[in-house]
Amino acid sequence: MPKLVVDAHRLAGPVPFDDLPVDPRADLDRLGIDRALVTHTLSLYADAREGNDALFALDDPRLVPVPVVVPGVPGTSTPATSGEVLEWGARLIRLCPQRHRFDLTGSLTLSWLAEIGLPLAIDLEETSPAELATLARHLPGQRILLLNPGYRWLRKIAGLMTEAPGVWLEMGTVNTQGAVEWLAERFGAERLVFGTGAPVADDCGPRFLLDHLALTPAETDLIAAGSLDLLLGDTGQGGAR
Amino acid sequence: MILDAHGHVGTWPDFLIPDPTAEGLVATMDRIGVTAMGISHLLAVGADAERGNRLALEIAGRFPGRFGVWQVYNPHHRTPLTRDGVWGVKLHPDVHLCRLDDPRYDPVWELGLPVLAHGQTDSPWSDPDQFATVAARHPGVPLLLGHTGLWPSGFERAAHTVADHPNVYLDVCGSKMTGRWIARLAALAGAERVLFGSDACFLDLRTGYGRVALAPLSDADRALIQGANLARILALPTP
Numbered sequence: 418m419p420k421l422v423v424d425a426h427r428l429a430g431p432v433p434f435d436d437l438p439v440d441p442r443a444d445l446d447r448l449g450i451d452r453a454l455v456t457h458t459l460s461l462y463a464d465a466r467e468g469n470d471a472l473f474a475l476d477d478p479r480l481v482p483v484p485v486v487v488p489g490v491p492g493t494s495t496p497a498t499s500g501e502v503l504e505w506g507a508r509l510i511r512l513c514p515q516r517h518r519f520d521l522t523g524s525l526t527l528s529w530l531a532e533i534g535l536p537l538a539i540d541l542e543e544t545s546p547a548e549l550a551t552l553a554r555h556l557p558g559q560r561i562l563l564l565n566p567g568y569r570w571l572r573k574i575a576g577l578m579t580e581a582p583g584v585w586l587e588m589g590t591v592n593t594q595g596a597v598e599w600l601a602e603r604f605g606a607e608r609l610v611f612g613t614g615a616p617v618a619d620d621c622g623p624r625f626l627l628d629h630l631a632l633t634p635a636e637t638d639l640i641a642a643g644s645l646d647l648l649l650g651d652t653g654q655g656g657a658r
Numbered sequence: 659m660i661l662d663a664h665g666h667v668g669t670w671p672d673f674l675i676p677d678p679t680a681e682g683l684v685a686t687m688d689r690i691g692v693t694a695m696g697i698s699h700l701l702a703v704g705a706d707a708e709r710g711n712r713l714a715l716e717i718a719g720r721f722p723g724r725f726g727v728w729q730v731y732n733p734h735h736r737t738p739l740t741r742d743g744v745w746g747v748k749l750h751p752d753v754h755l756c757r758l759d760d761p762r763y764d765p766v767w768e769l770g771l772p773v774l775a776h777g778q779t780d781s782p783w784s785d786p787d788q789f790a791t792v793a794a795r796h797p798g799v800p801l802l803l804g805h806t807g808l809w810p811s812g813f814e815r816a817a818h819t820v821a822d823h824p825n826v827y828l829d830v831c832g833s834k835m836t837g838r839w840i841a842r843l844a845a846l847a848g849a850e851r852v853l854f855g856s857d858a859c860f861l862d863l864r865t866g867y868g869r870v871a872l873a874p875l876s877d878a879d880r881a882l883i884q885g886a887n888l889a890r891i892l893a894l895p896t897p
Contacts, residue, residue, distance in 0.1 A: 434811070437838075448872060568833065568861065569673040592833060592866075594686070594859035595677030621837030625868020629690055 418628055419641030423452045424620070426538070426564050426587050426612030429475060430458035430468070437616040442479070444615065448624045452479050454538075454612075454645075456511050460485035465495040465517065473505070483538060486510045487517045488529035499532040508649050509536050509562065515543045522551045536560035536648055541567065546577040553581035560648055561585065565614050568593040571600075578604050585648045587612035588640060589623040597640070598631050606636035610644045659896060660692045660867065661885040663802060664774060664831045664855025665725075667717055668700035668710070678859050680717045684724055686863045693885070694724055694894075695858070696774070698748040702730035707737040715743060726892070728774050733762035739769050745892055746772035746800075751783035758788040759795075767792070772800040772891060774829065779812025786816040793823035800825050800891045802853060805832035806843060813839055817846040824851075827887065831855035831866055837873035840883065849879035853887050 427441050438444060441453055455475070460468025469484040484507050487495040496502060502510065510533065514521040521544055530537065539549070541563055549561060564587045566574050571593070578584050578600075586604075588597050589612045600609055611627055613620040630637050669678045677683075678700075687695065697717065702710025707730040718725040728748035731737045733756045739747065747766050751758045758775055766773060778784045789803050806828045807816040820826035828851055830840050843852050856866030870884050889896045 447874070571674040571676070590833070592862040593673065593675050594862050595675075595682060596862065599676035616836075616838065619836035619838075619865075619869055621870075621872035622865035622868040625871055626862060626864045629864045629868075631685075631689070 419634075419638050421638070421642040422450045422611060422624075422627065423454070423642040423645055424450050424613050424615070425454045425562065425610045425645050426589065426614045427453035427455045427480075428458050428461075428615070428617060429455050429480065430471060432458050432617060433462050435617070441615070442477075444620060445479070448620055450620075450624065451642075452481060454483045454509060455480045456483045456485060460511075461513065461516060469495070469505075481509075482507055483509045483511050485517075486512060486529070486533070486537075488512075488519055488526045490525065499529040502533045502535070507535065509538055511538045513540070513543050521548055522555065527552075527555050530556055530559060536562060536650070538562040538564055540564045541570065546570065546573040549584065550577055550580050553583055557583070559583055560650075562587060562610060562612075562648055564612065565590050565618065567591070568596060571596060575600075575603065578608065584608070585610050585644060587614075588626075589613040589618060589620075592622065592626070595631075597626065601632055601636055601640075606632060606639040607644050607647055609640045610648065611641050659885040659889065660690075661854070661888040661894070662687075662692055662695035662856050662858070662863070662867070663853040663888050664804060664829050665695040665697040665858050665863075666700050666703070666860050667697050667714065668859075670700050670704070670860060675859055680721060680725070683859055683863065684721055686858070687724065690864055690867055692863065692867065694726060695856070695863075696726040696728050696745045698728040698730050700860070703748070703750050703753055707732040707735055711737070718743065731763070731766050733760065736765070739765060741769065741771065744771065746774060749773060749775040751788075752776055752778055752781055755783065757782065758784050759791045763792075767796045767799055770799060772802065774802040774804055776804040777807050777816070777829075778805065779807035779809045779816065786812065786819045789826055790819050790823055793820065793826045797823070797825050800827065802827050802829045802855075804829050804855070805857075806830055806835070808832050808834065810834050810836075810839060813843060814846060817843055821847065826851075827891065828852045829855040830869070830883070831857035831861065833861060835869055837869045840869055840873040841875050844875060844879050844883065849875070849882045850887055852883045854884045
């Protein structure tokens with residue numbers, strides 16, 4: 418069993434297509450998850466700024482905010498300027514280039530990311546391995562957490578992780594037989610991060626998998642929380658504290 | 659006793675399966691306490707049902723008591739069927755491009771053994787409506803609705819669609835299934851109609867079973883879903 422478990426991909430708030438818990442804390446308690454990195458659903462399914470405001474209002478150290486950034490020219494972006502992102506004090510930001518209709522590898526986005534300098538999280542459905550490789554070539558220091566990678570794209574994901582050492586992988590949906598161990602063997606457990614995408618995606622299966630990986634306890638601890646610290650640039654702080 | 663209603667061995671062309679072997683499955687089954695798994699060979703689901711079925715039977719013979727065999731029936735190839743040493747028949751209407759209610763499957767229903775069929779909401783080949791149709795035609799044949807229709811947007815409709823057909827069971831494997839949905843399906847259809855399946859090695863056995871193990875279910879309902887129901891359907895000995 419891992420010493421500390423942090424879910425790097427959690428949602429708070431309502432979704433338009435199901436009746437799901439809006440507060441993740443009861444499920445975190447039930448499944449033995451110590452902390453979670455959280456994005457508010459209003460940022461995804463309504464208005465990015467309103468969702469970020471609701472996210473920061475949660476104000477619980479157990480729920481680490483991952484606000485959504487929409488790069489753009491003045492009047493189109495969230496927040497108004499890239500500089501304001503740093504005022505949030507967030508450790509990780511989330512980008513949704515498909516949902517919010519901006520160009521991930523366009524010069525404007527690259528300029529925002531360079532100025533912000535924070536790791537970013539992005540769902541594979543919002544991009545592609547090829548686009549992320551392009552982003553990594555433009556910004557070689559950019560750390561990227563690829564959310565919801567699924568299991569059907571292992572070949573492409575492996576190519577991306579080979580080409581871009583700044584890419585970490587959320588393992589909640591990496592669920593073809595033995596895939597987490599396969600990735601750990603090739604890229605190291607320090608590039609795999611426990612996350613679920615719950616409550617839209619499942620948290621029970623990934624949480625159980627975490628307890629039953631055929632890896633060393635040290636490797637499992639990395640996936641459960643330690644790799645996230647590496648992604649966020651922490652040293653010895655323990656799971657995005 | 660944990661029984662996995664829906665498993666596979668072998669490779670699949672669409673994507674990489676890091677561990678497609680029976681040996682790997684048995685090691686994982688031992689790790690988490692799964693007694694037995696029903697398998698079809700992915701070669702049989704794909705291009706060569708007859709050879710894939712032979713491979714599945716060979717695997718079951720190598721690991722006594724650990725694997726049951728779902729022999730694949732390809733309606734185009736009119737695959738020979740057997741009653742001996744198998745759990746039943748596996749159908750995949752979406753791969754074979756033949757609707758579940760097509761008369762070309764008549765030899766399967768005439769065999770009378772349990773049938774596990776891929777189910778996919780809104781598919782022209784395997785929508786849950788077709789399960790209701792064939793269940794009404796063949797009420798004596800236990801019919802497992804694979805993946806409960808696969809897409810979360812269709813889970814509730816699948817449960818309602820087959821509610822009046824007590825020979826239909828909801829198999830909960832699939833990459834979009836959640837522990838929460840398993841509990842919902844038990845409430846909607848009754849836990850006695852819900853079956854644990856993992857889809858391993860296509861999917862990871864641990865993730866699939868984890869959804870049942872950690873779903874917000876009563877212990878009694880979990881016991882039904884994770885093994886007792888399938889043991890009853892297949893008349894398997896229970897401890």
